[in-house]
Amino acid sequence: MFGPLGPSLAPYIRSSKTLSSYVKPFANWYANLMGYRQMGLKYDDLLVEEREDVQRALTRLTPRETYDRSFRFKRASQLSVIQQNLPKDQWTPVSEDVRYLKPHVVEVAKEDDERKVWDTIAVQRK
Incomplete structure (x- = not known):
């Protein structure tokens, strides 16, 4: 499968249980190293909002998703100002870090x- 940056190995890795079991711990380690979960953010919160497709995808979120997104940004901004992370029990768990915006971005790209x-x-005339 080809993405915006070229071919992707993700579908192949997901299809293999053995390979997936080796890669998943490294993926979780790297996601935790990035630090966005410690600030209460989700992965899709990191998408660049200036892109046209992301802007159009944001308009398709439900009011609840829009509110939750803005709350996460305000909380992360406040934490950044005071230079702290959330307490460990308030970090975004791996189970909740789902791609809520990507399906909308993919849909917008297909429509484009x-x-x-x-x-x-x-048009050809006969």
């Missing part, structure tokens, strides 16, 4: 691709 196809159709 479909729009390009339909906008460039050449």
Whole structure:
């Protein structure tokens, strides 16, 4: 599968239980090393909001998801100002760190691709 940065090994790794069991601990270690979970953020909170597709995907969130996202940002901003992390019991657990925005971004990208196809159709007269 090809992503914006080229081919991805993720689908292959997920399909193999053995390979997945070796890679998952390193992935969790790296995610914890990044520090966003210690501030109460989720991975999709780190997506660059200036991108057109992310902007359109943000408009598709439910009101509850939008509120939760803004709350996480305000809390992380406050923690950054006081230069502290949340107590360990308030960190974002791995089970809650789900990709809530990515499905919307993928949907927007598919719509853009479909729009390009339909906008460039050449009409032929018989």
